Structures are given as C-alpha cells and as structure tokens.
Amino acid sequence: MAIDVQKKGFDASALTAGGVKYTKPKKEEELKKKAEEEKVALEEARVYRKGIASIKDLIAPASMKIDPSYVRLGDVFCRTLFIVTYPRYVTVGWASPIINLSAQLDIAMFFYPIKADVILKELKRKVGVVEAQITMDAEAGKPRDPASETALRDIEQLRDDLTQGIEHFFQFGFYCTFYSTDVEELNRLSNQVETTFGSMLIYTKRAYYQAEQGFNATMPLGNDELMITFNMSTSPIASSFPFTSAELTSDQGILYGVNRHNNSLIIFDRFSLQNGNAVIFATSGAGKSYAIKLEILRSLMLGTEVIVIDPEMEYKHLSDAVGGTYINISLASSAKINPFDLPKPSGEAVSTEDVIRSAVIILKGLLRLMLGKLTVQEDSILDRALLETYAKKDIVAGADLSAVEPPILQDFQDILEGMQGTEDLVVRLRKYTEGTFSGLLNSPTTVNMDNILVIFSVRDLEDELRPMAIYTIINYIWNTVRSERKKRILVIDEAWWLMQHEDSAKFIFALVKRCRKYYLGVTTITQDVNDFLTSPYGQAIVTNSSLQLLLRQSPASIDLIAKTFLLTQSEKYLLLESGRGEGIFFAGDKHAAIQVVASYAEDQIVTTDPKQLLKIEQEKREFEKALGEEREGPAAPDIEAGK
Known part of the structure; x- marks a missing residue:
C-alpha cells in the first residue's frame, strides 16, 4: 500500500520500519510564532497607550468620594433627586422651572414601554374593584365618593384610548443631579427644587445611600441604575418634553428683538416685573447703544418719558429726530444745574x-x-x-x-x-x-425738563469732572421724579464712571432701590464689566434689576459674567461668539437668546456706525441745499439788458 506522505502532511524523512513517526506541521509552527509576535506587539501598544492621555483621563475627576446623600467629585458635590409621585393632572412644560433653573444640573428621563394587553388586563381588574366599592357604598346608604367616581372615569377613558391606539403606556423615570462647590449651596438648591416640584403636587426624594447610582443614571450613558419609575400614558409624558424655549411675548410692552431659539417676538413691558430697572453689559461695538436707543424710541411711542445721561454725544441724532431736549453740560455751557x-x-x-x-x-x-x-x-x-x-x-x-x-x-x-x-x-x-x-x-439751575425726551451730554467735560457732573445731574433728575410721579425711564450710559467712587456708587444703588415707588425704571449700561461687578454696589444693582441684557463679552470678563448670572458653558460660548446685537435677554426668571432687530426707518435714527452717520449727514446737507435752491427758484431775466 502506498502512502501519500505530502498529502497527509507527514515528514517523509521520519518514516521508520516500525511505523510512521508524526511531527507538527510547519504551518502550525508559523501560526504559533505569529501569535507570539502579535502578543508582543499588543503588549508594546498597551505600554505605549499607558503613557499617553486618553479621553477618560481628561474627563475623569481627580478623586471620588461616596457619601450617603451626595457624591464628591474632586471639589464638586453632586446630589440626585428622583420623582416618586405625580398629581392627577400636570400642565404642559411642568419641568420647565427646573430645566430653566440658573444652576448646573443634569436631567435624565427613562421610558420603558409596556404592552397594551398587559395594562388593559390590569385596568379591567381595577374597574371591577372600583365599581364594586361604589355599589357597596350605595347599598349601605353612604354618600357618593367623588374620588372613586373620578378614578372610574379616568380608568375607563384610559381603557378606551389604549384600545383605540390613541395612548400608549410607559414606565417613566425622571432623575435630576445638581452640582455645586459648596454643600450649603447644594442643600439650598435641593430645597428649592423640592419646593418648586411640591408646589405642583409633584413629590421628589433624594437618593440616600444610592448617590453613586443616581449620579451614574444621569450621565450620558443611558444606564438606569436607580430604576425608580412611575406608570404613565403618552399625554402626561409628552408634557415633560424638555426642549422648550422661554416665551417672552406679552400683550403689552415694546419689541426688544427676536427669540433666536424659535423666532418668536420678544415683546415685554419692563414695568410689569417687580421693578422696572435694567442692566446692559457688552463690549465696545457689540450693539448696546443701538439696543437701548431702540428701546427709547419704542417707549416714546407708548408715552413713556425718557431721560438719558450721554457721555459721548451718541444720542444727539435721536434727540433731533424726535424733537427731544438736548442739554450740553460743560464749563462754558449756559446750561447749569x-x-x-x-x-x-x-x-x-x-x-x-x-x-x-x-x-x-x-x-x-x-x-x-x-x-x-x-x-x-x-x-x-x-x-x-x-x-x-x-x-x-x-x-x-x-x-x-x-x-x-x-x-x-x-x-x-x-x-x-x-x-x-x-x-x-x-x-x-x-x-x-x-x-x-x-x-x-x-x-x-437754568435747565428745563419739560419734554418727553431729555438728554444730558457730558462729553465736553474733563474726566476729573465727569463723576461730579453725573452725580449732580442724577440728583436733579431724582428731585424732578419725586416732585411728579410719571412713567419714566432713566438711562445712565457708561455707569462705571460712577462705580469708581464709593459715594456715587452708593447714591446710584439707593436710587435703583427706591425708584420703583415713583414709577421710574433705571437702565445702567457699561462696557467695563470688571469695574462694575467688582464693586459691592454694582453687584447689588444687578440684583435689583429685573431686566438684564447681555451682549457679546470679552474673554477677560466672561468668567465674572458667568459667575454673576449663573450661565452655563453653552451660554458662555454664545456670548463670546455672538454677533452685533446678539446676546441673552433676562426678564425675571425667564431668559432667551435674542437678536435685536430694527426697521429701516428705526435704523436710520438709532444707528451708531460712524460711517453710516457720516453718510446720513451728507445726505441731509445735500437735501437742505437742494431745498434751498428750489425755494430761491430760477433767476429772473433782466428785461432791460434784453433790450
């Protein structure tokens, strides 16, 4: 019998008289050698990767400590709250007060669908129990129970909707984790959230001894380690839709701009808030003067009197356009206070x-x-x-x-x-x-304020005299305001001049606190944010101003702005990258991204662009020149010379 050695994979030189000696194929040895080489390469790669920074290294905290009620990540404290029960009826956007809360937080929602036949079977049993209880109460002569009758109607309605496919059933989990660098602030924030939900009859609990699981559940991983859910149908779950934008459209007020989130109009009456004060912070050229001039122009149309302290003669064109009184305060001026x-x-x-x-x-x-x-x-x-x-x-x-x-x-x-x-x-x-x-x-005093728009200019004063002049002007305005109560707005441009001195800063703060009683709203505008906010009176003025407008900010001041207004990282980037007239508009507890817009006629009046202003002046002179020539008419012919 012949043996096909090569086909069977044997080594021909290993054949002996007593039989066949088997050896390992060369291919198997090569595979083993290749596997060892790959193992060495993987080990070398692992050693290399160990010496470089990964994404995990960048996002991981330096330390982590688990306490019964919170997790400490480095210097940050985290606490998770979960909802345990809901009322019979919740309004649309019930989660908006928490989503729009000025605090650092993460919210996680988990939806677990349940088959309709399972729920229908349980609801059928529940209907039998409730109907039996109502029948027993009636036979016993007890008064009707509105709660049982309401529950029966709700169950029957839900059964109909599930059967027709109008509604679907879910188990819904809602968790929110709050972050703070201070335990006391974290407790205050937790109490505020619990009170806010409690006012809507939505009850929450803190994740005691499950702080780590709560923190993991709100991370963007989709791991529900708490598994605390509540049975809900489609309609109430839809009302928790988180991506809602603050609506700042009202029936009264003036147009401030367009909501950049949903293109709705931001129409607001500043005097409808707890006070009519406003602050505007922006860098030079961001459009703060443009925005405030639009507000002045539109407020004048509603009969609101406006008083402006103008440090750079920016409001002269506006005053001329609407027939306002422009008062130039200087050493040589005839206007005295x-x-x-x-x-x-x-x-x-x-x-x-x-x-x-x-x-x-x-x-x-x-x-x-x-x-x-x-x-x-x-x-x-x-x-x-x-x-x-x-x-x-x-x-x-x-x-x-x-x-x-x-x-x-x-x-x-x-x-x-x-x-x-x-x-x-x-x-x-x-x-x-x-x-x-x-x-x-x-x-x-030689000035007169009997006009709907009065502007005080201090451009021609030396820097040393400006704080004294503005202080005197504001005192004169305050005396006028107290003498006759009217709806007025006082605009203080470049307010940081006054914040440099304690006495003038204290005077402005007292004015901002008291002006509401006299139907006055004070608007403070500044581009030197650091000087304004580092003053204790500057912080107090912001606190006592219900209306706030933040336009483009410089990198040097954005951290202070973010700390003062509790901005998120996205809002910080929005202010750093905003174009002219873009920013964030705060009105009470609501805020929205805004784009200041104006019509062509308004733009011609309120523009602060030097190039555009020069063009307007040239067109005005050409028009006046042409008008003068038209009034003079063509030269009369010389009859005597014609003879």
Whole structure:
C-alpha cells in the first residue's frame, strides 16, 4: 500500500520500519510564532497607550468620594433627586422651572414601554374593584365618593384610548443631579427644587445611600441604575418634553428683538416685573447703544418719558429726530444745574426737615467727590455748614419750599469762611467757586425738563469732572421724579464712571432701590464689566434689576459674567461668539437668546456706525441745499439788458 506522505502532511524523512513517526506541521509552527509576535506587539501598544492621555483621563475627576446623600467629585458635590409621585393632572412644560433653573444640573428621563394587553388586563381588574366599592357604598346608604367616581372615569377613558391606539403606556423615570462647590449651596438648591416640584403636587426624594447610582443614571450613558419609575400614558409624558424655549411675548410692552431659539417676538413691558430697572453689559461695538436707543424710541411711542445721561454725544441724532431736549453740560455751557436744589412739593405730606436732611446727605457725597478724602472733624464741619447754608436762605423746618430760593455753592463757601478750622476746606473748595471749575456747579439751575425726551451730554467735560457732573445731574433728575410721579425711564450710559467712587456708587444703588415707588425704571449700561461687578454696589444693582441684557463679552470678563448670572458653558460660548446685537435677554426668571432687530426707518435714527452717520449727514446737507435752491427758484431775466 502506498502512502501519500505530502498529502497527509507527514515528514517523509521520519518514516521508520516500525511505523510512521508524526511531527507538527510547519504551518502550525508559523501560526504559533505569529501569535507570539502579535502578543508582543499588543503588549508594546498597551505600554505605549499607558503613557499617553486618553479621553477618560481628561474627563475623569481627580478623586471620588461616596457619601450617603451626595457624591464628591474632586471639589464638586453632586446630589440626585428622583420623582416618586405625580398629581392627577400636570400642565404642559411642568419641568420647565427646573430645566430653566440658573444652576448646573443634569436631567435624565427613562421610558420603558409596556404592552397594551398587559395594562388593559390590569385596568379591567381595577374597574371591577372600583365599581364594586361604589355599589357597596350605595347599598349601605353612604354618600357618593367623588374620588372613586373620578378614578372610574379616568380608568375607563384610559381603557378606551389604549384600545383605540390613541395612548400608549410607559414606565417613566425622571432623575435630576445638581452640582455645586459648596454643600450649603447644594442643600439650598435641593430645597428649592423640592419646593418648586411640591408646589405642583409633584413629590421628589433624594437618593440616600444610592448617590453613586443616581449620579451614574444621569450621565450620558443611558444606564438606569436607580430604576425608580412611575406608570404613565403618552399625554402626561409628552408634557415633560424638555426642549422648550422661554416665551417672552406679552400683550403689552415694546419689541426688544427676536427669540433666536424659535423666532418668536420678544415683546415685554419692563414695568410689569417687580421693578422696572435694567442692566446692559457688552463690549465696545457689540450693539448696546443701538439696543437701548431702540428701546427709547419704542417707549416714546407708548408715552413713556425718557431721560438719558450721554457721555459721548451718541444720542444727539435721536434727540433731533424726535424733537427731544438736548442739554450740553460743560464749563462754558449756559446750561447749569445747582446741586443745592430741593425737590418741588408734591401732593404727598413730606416733612420739610426730612427733605433738608436728605439734601444734606446727598450734598456731602458730592463734596467728597469734589474735595477728596475727609476727616471725621471735616465731615462734621461740612454737615453743620450745609444746614447753615440752607438756613441762610430761610430753608428750615416748617418752611414753604415752593416759595424759597435755594442757595448756591458760593453761599456755602461764605458760610465755611466764617467758621473756625475750615481753612483747608475753603482752599480746596475755591477751585469750584473761583477757579478753573467755577463754571460747573456755582450757579442757579437754568435747565428745563419739560419734554418727553431729555438728554444730558457730558462729553465736553474733563474726566476729573465727569463723576461730579453725573452725580449732580442724577440728583436733579431724582428731585424732578419725586416732585411728579410719571412713567419714566432713566438711562445712565457708561455707569462705571460712577462705580469708581464709593459715594456715587452708593447714591446710584439707593436710587435703583427706591425708584420703583415713583414709577421710574433705571437702565445702567457699561462696557467695563470688571469695574462694575467688582464693586459691592454694582453687584447689588444687578440684583435689583429685573431686566438684564447681555451682549457679546470679552474673554477677560466672561468668567465674572458667568459667575454673576449663573450661565452655563453653552451660554458662555454664545456670548463670546455672538454677533452685533446678539446676546441673552433676562426678564425675571425667564431668559432667551435674542437678536435685536430694527426697521429701516428705526435704523436710520438709532444707528451708531460712524460711517453710516457720516453718510446720513451728507445726505441731509445735500437735501437742505437742494431745498434751498428750489425755494430761491430760477433767476429772473433782466428785461432791460434784453433790450
């Protein structure tokens, strides 16, 4: 018998007389060698990967500690809340108060579909139980139970909807995890969420001894490690749809812009909030002056009086277009404001003594700006001198303020010169009564505010005088506002000028707090965000302003803005990358991404683009020139010369 050695894979040289000696095929040895080489290569690759940073290394916290009620990731504390029960009826967007909460949070929703026949079988049994209970109560002569009858109607309606395919049934899990760097803040936030849900009869619990499972359940992995669900049909689950945008459209108010999320109009009345104050933060060229001019123009159409403090003569074109009063405050200007003016008597019963005391306190703040740092003795002397200055003009307790003439700064200097220990104060004050700055504050008031739009310009003043001038102007406006209650808006552009000095910052803060009682809304605008927000009074002004508009921000100030307004990472990027007139609009507890829009006619009035303004001025001059030539008409022919 012949043996096909090659075909069987044997080694021919291994054949012996006693039989066949088997050896391993060469192919098997090659495979083994190749596997060992691959193993070495994989080990080398593993060693290499161990020495490089991966995605896990970048996102993983430095440490993790599991406590009964929260998880600590590095310096961040995380707590998970889950919903255990719902009321009979929930409104559409019931989760919006939590989704729009100004806090860092993650929300997870899990939906587990259940077959309709399983639910129908259970509902059939439930119907029998409820009907039996109603029948037994009726036979026993008990009064009807509205709760049982309502439950029966709900079950029957759900059975019909499930049978017809209108509704489907799910087990629904809703978890939310909150993050904070402080345990007390985390507790406050948890209490706020529980109270908010509780007001809607939705009850939540904290994930005690399941903090890690709750944290994992809200991570973007889709792992429901809590498995705490509630039976729901399609309709109530649909009402929890999270991607809702804050609607800021109302029946009254003015158009601020377009909601960039859903293209709805942002129409709002700032006086419908708890106060009418607003703050606007933006970098230079982001469109803050453009936005506020649009608000002014549209507010004027509704009859709201507007007063503006203009530091760069940006509102002159607007004033000319609507027939406003433009007042230029400078050393050489004929427009003067007397800082010693008192509010005109109104219908309210106000003590003259209180009016004088308030005026003295405000004047002392102005004098600190003018004279610099004061000692305790100098402060006491100024207080007494101011009271005597008013008394010199018969302005004392019980006097008729409508029939008196207020003093001026020169009268105050005369009183100081007659007192002991005031030599240094008089020397510092003479600069404003006899020296270079004497044309600013040492005169009776000559301005008039009887117009629906009044603009005070301080462009021609030196930087040293601007805080004093703005302080005096605002005090004069405040006296006018208190004398007659009207719907007014006061716009303070470049408000950081006043935040540099404690007295002026304190005065603005007091104005913002009190103005609501006199139907006044104060708008503070600034591009120097850091100077404004690092002041304790600046933070307080933001807190007391229900309306806030954030346009494009600089990288240097975005972290402070995000901390102050509790912005998310997406909102921070939105403000850094926003175009002109784009930003975030806050109105009370609602906010939305906004695009400021204007018609062509409005744009021609409120534009701040120098190139566009120059073009408008040129067209205006050409029009006036053509109009003048048309009025003169063609030259009459010389009849005598024609002869």
